[in-house]
Amino acid sequence: MISKMRGWIGWIFFLDMLNGLALTLGYMFSRTITMQYPDKQKWQPYSRHRGHHFLKTNDEGDLNCVACELCAKICPCHCIKVVPFEDHKGNRRPSVFDIDLSRCLFCGLCEDACPADAIALGQVYEMASYDTSDLLVGRDLLRTIPGKVEKGGTVVGAKLIDREGVHVRETKGEHDWWRRVWGRRNKAKVRLRTHHT
Amino acid sequence: METLFAISVMVIKMAVVIGVLLALPLPLTWMERKIAAHIQQRLGPMRVGWHGLLQPLADALKLMVKEDHIPEKADRLLFTMAPIIALVPPFVVFVAIPFGDTVTIFGTPVTLYLTDMNVALLFILGVAGIEVVGLILAGWASNSKYALLGSLRTCAQLISYEIPMGFAVIGVIMLAGSMSLVDIVNAQSGWWNIVYQPVGFFVFFVAALAEAQRIPFDLPEAEGDLGAGFHTEYSGMRFAFFMISEYIIMVLMSVLMVILFFGGWHASLIPLPGSLIFLLKVCFLIWVFMWFRFTFPRYRYDQLMSIGWKVLLPLSLANILISGMFFA
Numbered sequence: 178m179i180s181k182m183r184g185w186i187g188w189i190f191f192l193d194m195l196n197g198l199a200l201t202l203g204y205m206f207s208r209t210i211t212m213q214y215p216d217k218q219k220w221q222p223y224s225r226h227r228g229h230h231f232l233k234t235n236d237e238g239d240l241n242c243v244a245c246e247l248c249a250k251i252c253p254c255h256c257i258k259v260v261p262f263e264d265h266k267g268n269r270r271p272s273v274f275d276i277d278l279s280r281c282l283f284c285g286l287c288e289d290a291c292p293a294d295a296i297a298l299g300q301v302y303e304m305a306s307y308d309t310s311d312l313l314v315g316r317d318l319l320r321t322i323p324g325k326v327e328k329g330g331t332v333v334g335a336k337l338i339d340r341e342g343v344h345v346r347e348t349k350g351e352h353d354w355w356r357r358v359w360g361r362r363n364k365a366k367v368r369l370r371t372h373h374t
Numbered sequence: 375m376e377t378l379f380a381i382s383v384m385v386i387k388m389a390v391v392i393g394v395l396l397a398l399p400l401p402l403t404w405m406e407r408k409i410a411a412h413i414q415q416r417l418g419p420m421r422v423g424w425h426g427l428l429q430p431l432a433d434a435l436k437l438m439v440k441e442d443h444i445p446e447k448a449d450r451l452l453f454t455m456a457p458i459i460a461l462v463p464p465f466v467v468f469v470a471i472p473f474g475d476t477v478t479i480f481g482t483p484v485t486l487y488l489t490d491m492n493v494a495l496l497f498i499l500g501v502a503g504i505e506v507v508g509l510i511l512a513g514w515a516s517n518s519k520y521a522l523l524g525s526l527r528t529c530a531q532l533i534s535y536e537i538p539m540g541f542a543v544i545g546v547i548m549l550a551g552s553m554s555l556v557d558i559v560n561a562q563s564g565w566w567n568i569v570y571q572p573v574g575f576f577v578f579f580v581a582a583l584a585e586a587q588r589i590p591f592d593l594p595e596a597e598g599d600l601g602a603g604f605h606t607e608y609s610g611m612r613f614a615f616f617m618i619s620e621y622i623i624m625v626l627m628s629v630l631m632v633i634l635f636f637g638g639w640h641a642s643l644i645p646l647p648g649s650l651i652f653l654l655k656v657c658f659l660i661w662v663f664m665w666f667r668f669t670f671p672r673y674r675y676d677q678l679m680s681i682g683w684k685v686l687l688p689l690s691l692a693n694i695l696i697s698g699m700f701f702a
Contacts, residue, residue, distance in 0.1 A: 194670070201413045201669040211417040 212332055219335030222300045224325050227283045229301035230276055232319040233294060239264070240320065241295035244271040248287035248296055256280040257287060274316035279309050299324050379482075387488055391468050399621040400430035406664050413668040440610035445517060448607065452515035457608065457615035460508025463501050464622035470494040471629055472556050474639045474649035486649060487556065494555045495547065499540055502585070502626065505619065506532045509594070509604050512616070516607035524603025527675065528594035531584055534682040535591075539581035541690035545574040545697035546634045559638030566637040570701055573693045575635045577686050582627035584682070587620060588663055590670040593678055628659035 187193065212218050222228065233241045244261030262272035288297045301323060306312055404419070404427060411418030419426025444453055471494075472487035491497055506529055513525020547553055549570060550561035558567075568575050584591035595603030605616045632638060632655040639648030646654075673681065 197669050198665065201665065204415055205409065205412045205665070207415060209412065209415045209417050211415075213417070213420060216421065 215335055215337040217335065218332045221326065221329055221331050221333050222302060223329035224300065224327065226300045226302070226329065227285045227298040229278070229299055229304060229322055230281075230287070230296055230314075230319055231299045231301075231322045231324045232274065232296055232316065233324065234320065239266070239268070240270055240316075241293045242271050242274065242291075243269050243293045243295070244274075245269075245292060247290045247292065251286045251290040252281075253284060253286065254280045254282055271316055274319060276314050276319065278304055278312040278314060297324065300326050300329060383484060384488065391488065392465065395465055395468060395622055395625075396618070398625060399618045400434065402621050402625075402660065403430045403433065403617075405660070406667075409661070409664045410668050413665075434614070437610055437614045442610040442612060443607075445607050447517045449515040449517070452511045453607075454612070456508050456512035456515055457612045457619075458508070459511060460505055460619045461615045463504040463508075464619050464626055467498050467501050467626055470497050470555065471626075472559065472633070472638070474647075474652055477649075490554055490556045492552070492554050495543055495553045495558075498626075498630065499536065499543075502623070503532070503536060505623070508619075512608070513604040516604070518607050520601040520606045521604050524594050524596075524600045524606065527596075527600075528587070528604060531587075531591065531593060531678060531682075534679060535581040535584035535686070538577050538682065538686035538690045539585065541687070541694060542574045542577040542581065543634060544690075544694050545571045545701075548694075548697050549701055555633050555638075559633055559640065562637040563640050566635065566640075568635040571635065571693070571697065573689055574697070575631070577690045577693065578631065578634065580681070580686060582631060583663070583666065584678070586624040586627050586663065588624065589667040590673050591678060592667075592672060593675055596672055598672075624660060624663055625656070628656045628663065631659055632656050 212220060214220065235241055242259075244259050246259045246261070249255075249257040249259050256277040258273060258275040258277075259271050260273035261269050264270045283298060285298050296319075299322065304312065407429070408418045408426075410416075419429035422429045422432050444450055469488045470491045472485075472490065474486035476483045476485050478484070509528045509532075510525050513521045513523075513528070516522070546558060546567050549567060550558040552558060552561075561567075583589075587594050594600075595605065600606070605613055608616060632652060636655050636659075639652040641651045644651060
């Protein structure tokens with residue numbers, strides 16, 4: 178009886194609609210989950226991410242790679258080209274180490290096959306280019322490109338730079354003023370975060 | 375000399391009103407997109423200007439340079455006339471609307487309205503009704519099934535909801551004893567009309583949502599089942615005319631609600647200039663309209679009709695009866 182009465186009273190005073198309005202009002206002043214890539218923020222992938230390849234170096238500053246060409250053999254899309262040579266220390270090293278990123282499928286088999294722990298897939302994922310010839314990356318670029326980054330799975334500050342090469346540069350993290358004002362109140366209530374830790 | 379002065383004041387006031395009304399859709403589209411975004415936990419436009427403030431200008435530019443397409447089988451004269459017929463009445467209506475009390479500028483009293491008509495309310499409801507003609511013409515002249523169905527729905531909806539809307543304001547008229555909007559506002563210098571007329575306000579608010587074709591009553595342009603209703607075939611500036619007209623009607627409905635039920639420029643507790651208080655109230659109501667839009671789904675067509683005829687009409691009639699017995 179009471180629940181029936183409540184239903185009627187609710188129907189008369191539009192309780193269901195008011196509930197809906199209260200919900201959307203809460204969301205209106207809650208933290209937004211938009212990541213402002215590439216203007217202000219950027220996603221830093223987890224360290225397990227398979228992104229742009231990089232070549233590791235040893236303590237002496239030489240490449241780990243012994244140019245055994247196992248990576249080129251196992252590559253399912255034949256996008257690695259290795260040409261060996263003998264360096265001044267008498268070690269077998271690659272004189273050419275080309276990866277055609279436009280054909281690579283980022284399976285990581287090259288990393289698994291490598292006996293010298295020389296090649297790995299890093300967290301760099303911004304490889305888009307206006308020209309496919311940019312996607313043919315050589316030994317020296319693979320050596321200088323950032324390798325694994327310890328912190329992963331977070332949002333870092335970034336800035337869009339319209340220059341050749343680096344397009345989005347990481348900056349110190351900064352926040353939007355009204356997200357900071359309204360975000361605090363609903364942080365506990367709305368459990369949607371930009372980073373899933 | 376005095377006539378010249380009066381005429382020039384009038385011309386300046388008209389220019390200001392028209393300019394503000396033409397510019398108003400720009401910030402309103404920005405506001406609508408921001409509110410939509412924040413309700414959906416997004417940020418909305420952020421890249422053009424500070425927090426996307428210049429986004430509406432970019433949109434307006436896009437609409438201006440877009441191809442102005444007229445369908446081959448369309449009635450060209452009516453097709454080009456319809457947006458203008460839809461655009462003009464919402465502007466004309468603002469002739470009768472007061473935005474504040476008399477202010478003194480350089481020692482001369484200037485009224486913050488163009489005219490103080492003695493039949494202002496009747497004039498507003500009548501002229502606002504002409505807008506439907508533009509929408510019907512748009513649907514008919516497009517020679518498209520979606521546009522035609524959309525305009526038929528618009529027609530039915532606007533006519534059905536103008537009746538309860540007209541009845542809802544009768545209670546207010548009885549309280550003020552006048553149809554002049556200035557008198558109605560001045561009658562609310564004590565308690566606002568919403569205290570005496572909650573049912574009238576409810577009916578007026580729902581009917582205003584329907585008149586402004588806002589969710590939950592945006593059936594005329596129900597994109598799910600009609601494409602875009604009567605403006606399916608319109609593009610570029612002609613479409614922009616319809617959009618401006620819709621936004622102006624939303625502003626008009628908010629302004630009318632403030633004048634009729636929320637005491638216009640009266641607010642005894644807040645020490646602010648009257649016109650600013652008026653503006654704040656109007657902004658709040660526009661915000662409420664947008665908040666509603668992104669909260670509720672759309673009513674079905676039969677539900678729309680039964681709400682109009684079976685709920686709002688009897689409610690407004692009962693409101694007239696009760697107001698007449700106890701307040702008048």
